[in-house]
Amino acid sequence: MKIFKGLFKRVRLHHKPQEMPPWVRKRLYDNLLALIEEENKAWELLQISVKPRLCIIDEERVVMLRPSDRKRLNLDEQMQRAREDKKHQDED
Amino acid sequence: MDPIRLRFEVMRELYQSQRDRREQIRGSVATPVSALAFTVFNLSTLATQLNVESWAYPVNFIITLLFFLSVVLLLSGAAFIIGLERGVIYVDPPDLRELVEVEKRLREQGNNDNEAIADQMQDMLSGSYDVAYRWYFAANEQAARDRTQGLHLILFSLGLIVVAFALLPFQQ
Incomplete structure (x- = not known):
């Protein structure tokens, strides 16, 4: 019955990343860290006082991570893991 | 027009063009899907003609081999098409809350x-459009490549079925 509920469920507004299973959050956060790097590069290039911050969207899961949601992610275990993985990748 | x-304008235009391209790629998936349906139909016809019992006979063995190879290629092609989405x-680009902030x-x-x-905000948006444009560009290129590879595998599978059909009159 749970499968059928999931199939016919309709979303009115996007989900928050915190509502997603760990592997979806990890995928989102990996992309977010890559995005932050790109944002920093654009900021340095344009030399403006405000940094461009974009929304990140997972179409499949109907999740949107807005710039204002980023602060809350620091305590997320998956975010910490994504940061560690990124750090190791950069070192290699 | 001032440089800001x-x-x-240039970055917004580029971003919009990549968004439109994404829709075009999605729309063009119909071609490999039709080829997939046609190949499945041909495979089912070949399956009814296949004589697996005397598979040791060279021609029967080749037809059986071609049949299984085409099934593998068809499934690989389908995986590429599914993976595309x-x-x-x-x-x-930033939402309204971020712009207000x-x-x-x-x-x-x-x-x-x-x-x-307004100038600072417009420059900030130019930077956002640039990042989004390059992000979409990479995703679109990957999707277009997956679609083409999927189509090639399906057509190759169809080619093997044609060869198998040509050998059918010689099977035992």
């Missing part, structure tokens, strides 16, 4: 000239 406006993460931050920095604030 020019940067903004799965697990893609996109980025979009940015304006607030600029005013807090002691900037009260509306023109100067």
Whole structure:
């Protein structure tokens, strides 16, 4: 019955990343860290006082991570893991 | 036109063109899907003609081999087509809340000239469009490549079925 509920469920507004299973959050956060790097590069290039911050969207899961949601992610275990993985990748 | 406006217009245009391209790629998936359906139909016809019992006879063995190879190629092609839409993460320019926040931050920095604030915000949006454009570009290129590879595998599978059909009159 749970499968059928999931199939016919309709979303009115996007989900928050915190509502997603760990592997979806990890995928989102990996992309977010890559995005932050790109944002920093654009900021340095344009030399403006405000940094461009974009929304990140997972179409499949109907999740949107807005710039204002980023602060809350620091305590997320998956975010910490994504940061560690990124750090190791950069070192290699 | 001033350079700030020019940067903004160019980047927005590029971002919009990549968004439109994504829709075009999605629409063009119909071709490999039709080829897939046609190949499945031909495979089922070949399956009814296949004589697996005397598979040791060379021609029967080749037809059986071609049959299984085409099934593998067809499934691989289908995997590429399915993968085209799965697990893609996109980025979009800042939402309204972020724009309001940015304006607030600029005013807090002691900037009260509306023109100067608009210029800073427009440059910030140009940067956002540039990041989003490159992000979409990479995703679109990957999707277009997956679609083409999927189509090639399906057509190759169909080619093997044609060879198998040509050998059918010689099977035991």
